[in-house]
Amino acid sequence: MITFEGVTKRYRDGTVAVDDLSLEVPTGAITVFVGPSGCGKTTSLRMINRMIDATSGRIALDGQDVREIDPPTLRRGIGYVIQQAGLFPHRKIVDNVATVPYLLGWNKKKARARAMELLELVGLDAGLANRYPFQLSGGQQQRVGVARALAADPPVLLMDEPFSAVDPVVRASLQDELLRLQSELRKTIVFVTHDIDEAVKLGDTVAVLRVGGRLAQMAGPATLLTEPADDFVRGFLGRDRGIRRLSFISAKEVRLGPAPPDLVTDGDGRPLGWRTGDGLAAYGTFDPETDSLRAALDAALLSPNGVAVAVDEEGRVRGVAGRDAIDDLLAEYAPPVRGAGSAAAEEAPA
Amino acid sequence: MNWLADFFGDAAHWSGPDGIPARLLEHLGYSAAAFLVAALIAVPLGMLIGHTGRGALLVVVAANAARALPTLGLLVLVVLLAGVGTVLPVLVPLIVLAVPPILVNTYEGLRGVDADLRDAAYGMGLRGRQVLFRTLTPVALPLILLGLRLSAIQVVSTATVAAFVGLGGLGRFIIDGLATKAYSSVIGGAVLVAALALAVQFGFLLLDRVVVSPGVRQTR
Ligand SMILES: Nc1ncnc2c1ncn2[C@@H]1O[C@H](COP(=O)(O)OP(=O)(O)O)[C@@H](O)[C@H]1O
Ligand SMILES: [Mg+2]
Numbered sequence: 001m002i003t004f005e006g007v008t009k010r011y012r013d014g015t016v017a018v019d020d021l022s023l024e025v026p027t028g029a030i031t032v033f034v035g036p037s038g039c040g041k042t043t044s045l046r047m048i049n050r051m052i053d054a055t056s057g058r059i060a061l062d063g064q065d066v067r068e069i070d071p072p073t074l075r076r077g078i079g080y081v082i083q084q085a086g087l088f089p090h091r092k093i094v095d096n097v098a099t100v101p102y103l104l105g106w107n108k109k110k111a112r113a114r115a116m117e118l119l120e121l122v123g124l125d126a127g128l129a130n131r132y133p134f135q136l137s138g139g140q141q142q143r144v145g146v147a148r149a150l151a152a153d154p155p156v157l158l159m160d161e162p163f164s165a166v167d168p169v170v171r172a173s174l175q176d177e178l179l180r181l182q183s184e185l186r187k188t189i190v191f192v193t194h195d196i197d198e199a200v201k202l203g204d205t206v207a208v209l210r211v212g213g214r215l216a217q218m219a220g221p222a223t224l225l226t227e228p229a230d231d232f233v234r235g236f237l238g239r240d241r242g243i244r245r246l247s248f249i250s251a252k253e254v255r256l257g258p259a260p261p262d263l264v265t266d267g268d269g270r271p272l273g274w275r276t277g278d279g280l281a282a283y284g285t286f287d288p289e290t291d292s293l294r295a296a297l298d299a300a301l302l303s304p305n306g307v308a309v310a311v312d313e314e315g316r317v318r319g320v321a322g323r324d325a326i327d328d329l330l331a332e333y334a335p336p337v338r339g340a341g342s343a344a345a346e347e348a349p350a
Numbered sequence: 351m352n353w354l355a356d357f358f359g360d361a362a363h364w365s366g367p368d369g370i371p372a373r374l375l376e377h378l379g380y381s382a383a384a385f386l387v388a389a390l391i392a393v394p395l396g397m398l399i400g401h402t403g404r405g406a407l408l409v410v411v412a413a414n415a416a417r418a419l420p421t422l423g424l425l426v427l428v429v430l431l432a433g434v435g436t437v438l439p440v441l442v443p444l445i446v447l448a449v450p451p452i453l454v455n456t457y458e459g460l461r462g463v464d465a466d467l468r469d470a471a472y473g474m475g476l477r478g479r480q481v482l483f484r485t486l487t488p489v490a491l492p493l494i495l496l497g498l499r500l501s502a503i504q505v506v507s508t509a510t511v512a513a514f515v516g517l518g519g520l521g522r523f524i525i526d527g528l529a530t531k532a533y534s535s536v537i538g539g540a541v542l543v544a545a546l547a548l549a550v551q552f553g554f555l556l557l558d559r560v561v562v563s564p565g566v567r568q569t570r
Contacts, residue, residue, distance in 0.1 A: 049473065051469070051472065051473060071475075072475045072476065072477045073475070074475075075472070075473060075474065075475035076474070076475035077475075080470070080473040080474065082466060082469065082470055082473070083466075084464075084466045085470075086464075086466045086467050086469060086470025086471075086473075087470070088467065088470075088471070088485060088489075089467070089489060089563075089565045089566050090488040090489055090491075090563035090565045090566045091563070091565065092565070099474050100474055100475060103474070103475055103476065103480075132563070132564060132565030133565060134565060148474070
């Protein structure tokens with residue numbers, strides 16, 4: 001666990017980047033710091049590995065004040081990933097990944113073997129090991145950055161906008177990859193982003209910061225979407241909160257009915273379309289095992305008859321869900337009704 | 351062309367204490383001594399200033415002084431101070447001439463390293479020295495070598511002035527040739543100096559191939 005207790009950072013020019021920040025980053029989960037540019041996310045993150053020292057307050061790693069630890073030693077025990085990857089251009093990929101193991105005095109063979117393991121773990125071809133960073137795409141470099149941070153198996157990982165510089169498709173795959181890795185590794189991750197969608201997708205807990213490095217709200221992503229603490233958070237979350245919230249509800253419990261005869265399938269039972277007077281109409285599918293209620297609703301909206309087709313992982317029809325079935329589940333997850341007294345204190349957006 | 355044939359074709363020019371091999375060795379001797387001393391001063395100093403960011407003013411002053419200082423004037427001054435007959439009058443101006451390109455390029459090379467990279471190096475847990483020697487220096491190496499190369503070429507060309515104060519080197523062919531109106535000797539000496547500068551250039555390009563990481567060379 002990482003604890004911030006009344007942490008303030010005032011830069012030499014007088015800028016107060018972080019103001020009296022207190023929060024707890026739970027072990028083994030992803031905590032996202034999100035907020036507009038300049039709100040102090042990077043400063044907060046870098047105070048954990050002492051790339052920046054706090055002006056006052058205390059940051060503790062499992063109870064130990066980070067200021068009691070020699071910075072290089074502290075940093076070797078904390079993975080650190082930055083936006084531009086920051087790979088060493090003069091070193092081969094394998095040696096980039098082995099940076100911290102080398103620093104910790106592992107012998108070359110062991111360090112390289114570990115580096116190869118990590119390249120595989122982050123989904124990179126072993127053939128890239130002997131290339132130089134400039135020979136890799138931005139997305140690949142970013143994966144190397146993650147591998148390098150994980151090389152010495154640190155319990156804590158700090159990530160500062162690691163996926164911001166790559167295109168949206170690559171970003172989505174890097175995000176998925178991080179979630180997959182995390183389900184295996186269970187690291188304590190602090191992830192900084194200005195992108196609320198990324199925050200909501202990746203965070204087990206999301207800390208929304210406002211300019212001046214003050215904590216506006218800290219909550220799970222679903223709670224954040226349904227119960228923003230104030231106008232600032234509501235504004236920052238943007239539109240479609242209701243729809244986006246459905247991403248956090250599994251489609252497992254959607255009541256499935258048998259596929260009606262007008263759903264045409266191929267020989268393997270995969271859907272081809274809805275029979276209409278003059279041909280086949282579009283259809284939408286979702287996999288109840290892995291998809292969210294948002295995907296189910298989306299699938300229903302794609303079919304002219306408002307019926308979503310449930311498929312298994314092979315893409316074969318398992319049944320169908322009408323909008324009524326989706327509605328019933330929606331009702332179950334309706335946002336709680338707030339009592340008149342509990343309305344959060346409204347504050348003008350900073 | 352026949353002047354060249356006169357000079358290089360004459361067997362007498364290839365032996366003895368004032369033959370081409372002996373003069374070439376003298377020339378190389380002064381050049382190497384001045385260059386090594388300059389490199390030993392300027393490389394560490396440039397690295398230190400580039401790494402710490404302190405003393406940058408010194409680099410600016412050195413860069414400007416280099417343009418303003420007359421080598422010959424300095425030579426005469428040192429001769430007046432130290433007297434003729436020692437190598438000091440030659441070495442001092444050559445060293446003064448050789449330091450700025452190395453200092454400036456080493457400094458700029460280190461300063462020019464991407465801030466993100468420096469940051470990543472510290473973030474991984476490298477200590478100050480490790481950042482300097484394992485990250486900044488290898489990445490700045492192409493510029494450091496450029497500085498050394500420029501400096502070496504200048505030194506080799508300028509070591510000709512040794513002849514002005516009665517010392518040896520390839521300058522002798524030029525000075526003595528001028529004095530005796532033996533123009534084949536003047537031109538032969540000039541050609542030798544130019545060839546030597548080219549050889550230095552080539553040597554440094556080879557060195558670049560060997561010591562600069564392909565990862566850094568390609569990105570420039
Ligand atoms: N080294 C510095 N000196 C002075 N002000 C700084 C420095 N670094 C950041 N700041 C200021 O501190 C505030 C927070 O910066 P930062 O933590 O980088 O924000 P974020 O990562 O959320 O964009 C900004 O106003 C920024 O301009
Ligand atoms: Mg930032």
